[in-house]
Amino acid sequence: HEVPFHPTGSVGSEVIGMRDVSEEYNGYTCEVEGKVPEFLKGTLYKQSGGAFGKNFDFLDGLAHITAFHFENGSVSFTNKYMRTEHYANFINSGKRTWGGTATKVVEEGLFHKFMDSLAKVLRLNGKPTVPESQVKYRGVNPNVNVIVLDKGKTTAANTEADGTVCVFDPKTLETRPSLKTMGPHDGKGMIVTNAAHYYCEKGNGGYHSALELSWKMDGIQPRFKFGYTIFHGDTAPLKPVFYQEIASFRYMDRNKQPLSQRAAYQHTIARTQNYLVTILGSHRLDYGKLLARDFNKGFFGLFPKSDQPIEFMIFKVLQDGSVDLIDTVESKSVGMVWHLSNCYEDNCGRIIIDATTGSIVDQDQKDKSDVGNSSLSRFTIDLKSGTVDIDTLVSRSINGANYTAASYEFPNINYKYHQKQYRYSYILADAYESSSYIAKADLDLGTEVRLKPSENWVPSEPVFVPRSVEGDEDEDDGVVLTVAVDTKLGNSSLVIADGKTMKILATVKAPIVCNFGLHCTYVPHEEEFLQVTSKY
Secondary structure (H helix, E strand, O other), X not given: OEOOOOHHHOOOOOXXXXXXXXXXXXXXXXXXXXXXXXXXXXXXXXXXXXXXXXXXXXXHEOOEEEEEEEEOOEEEXXXXXXXXXXXXXXXXXXXXXXXXXXXXXXXXXXXXXXHHHHHHHHOHHHOOOOOXXXXXXXXXXXXXXXXXXXXXXXXXXXXXXXOEEEEEOOOOOXXXXXXXXXXXXXXXXXXXXXXXXXXXXXXXXXXXXXXXXXXXXXXXXXXXXXXXXXXXEOOOOOEEEEEEEEEEEEHHHOOOOOHHHOOEOOOEEEEXXXXXXXXXXXXXXXXXXXXXXXXXXXXXXXXXXXXXXXXXXXXXXXXXXXXXXXXXXXXXXXXXXXEEEEEEEOOOOOEEEXXXXXXXXXXXXXXXXXXXXXXXXXXXXXXXXXXXXXEEEEOOOOOOOOOOOOOEEEEEOOHHHOOOOOOEEEEEEOOOOXXXXXXXXXXXXXEEEEXXXXXXXXXXXXXXXXXXXXXXXXXXXXXXXXXXXXXXXXXEEEXXXXXXXXXXXXXXXXXXXXXXXXXXXXXXXXXXXXXXXOEO
16 A cells, blocks of 8 residues: 655655655565575565655664565565654654664754645644554664564564564564563663664573663762663563673763773674673763763764774673673774674684674764775684684775675674584675675685676675575575665565575565665564574
């Protein structure tokens, strides 16, 4: 059905992949070129921006899910805006109020304000297009991930905010009442932000890391306390299993805290067989900006870059699910750790973390040479010596003949190899640029195989699906799924490629353009979910 756009809300970007979505489909039977492998039995969910703020940043798409459902060699398509307060405000008034990840929300101009007023006068019976009863989620735009809880029974869109997730029906994508997954460890205060990516463990959920804030009066001034909290579990609310205070200060001292007491931006959390690792990036919280609610540079602007090296908090995982902090190890590298390819313990007992590294975009930064140039790096943590060695695995700077892209992001592997030594990582190269392609990186040989059918083909985050859940096939025996935009033809398709050769097996045509967005998640059918090896 058509989305009933407000007159001022229908003006989107002229760029393919950044335009407002005006139609929603439910179970549309897709046209397929080639043959879909029979072993694909599940749904690929993609966070695909439904509309964009006036800055047209792919990080700030309005929460909108596209889903490709596989069944007996056929594929159906469903897409739906999440029924959030931002969606209702957009449809009812045309205002794009949800931006602010990397850029500030642009104020409405006089023309748009006039059109808003005119629309209110012309609206039939004065009734909003999206009634209040349809709004199921209030809070920060949930446009980052699709996660599963309750052993696969709950599917939700989430973001890096206070732990509230936007629950939706796994088949129809209809928005259900939201769910609060985490809260302050002692019931006082609030969760400010939580790491977007975590390790979903088979049967018991996983561990989550969050930044907690509480306050009380200290004389005539409020005193604020910040701390890191670790949560564990699969069913909301998750159980807090660790808390560590970072800083405590009165309001007048908010801008006087040393770097060591400024909370780090955490984007991902690592899990090996015996250890949990929270990763503290060099971007540290500006307490003054947060308390003043200064989002002039968006959410990222609250965490300016510092010269504080990346740190790793190492926890021993105990049998009862609790964790014990055994060390905090400082590296010699400055920057951000974004997305994990894998992490495991090697034969010497060292912790290996393979992840993309880079920096946060600062819109006012004059020298942007380090922005967007992310690479796949390996951190080797020696617990005995308390040291961290860093090697670059995938980057044009180390082997321009084999690795040709300017940046590599969103790595994905065969999930049966998580927490184990592995060889292959499937990565999005030059994300959302005309030069973008999917790279199969051979970490042993230092080479890549590229998937790039045409110059106009712009793919999204790749997802690897193994041929079987329990089989012992080769590591790359399976398929790679990626949703792409053809900027010349103005359409989208799901490409299914052979994991070994990267040759296309099937192309599934979508009825709409699946806009640029952040992450994709493949979820096997519910009856098979408990058999799935743990995954990020």
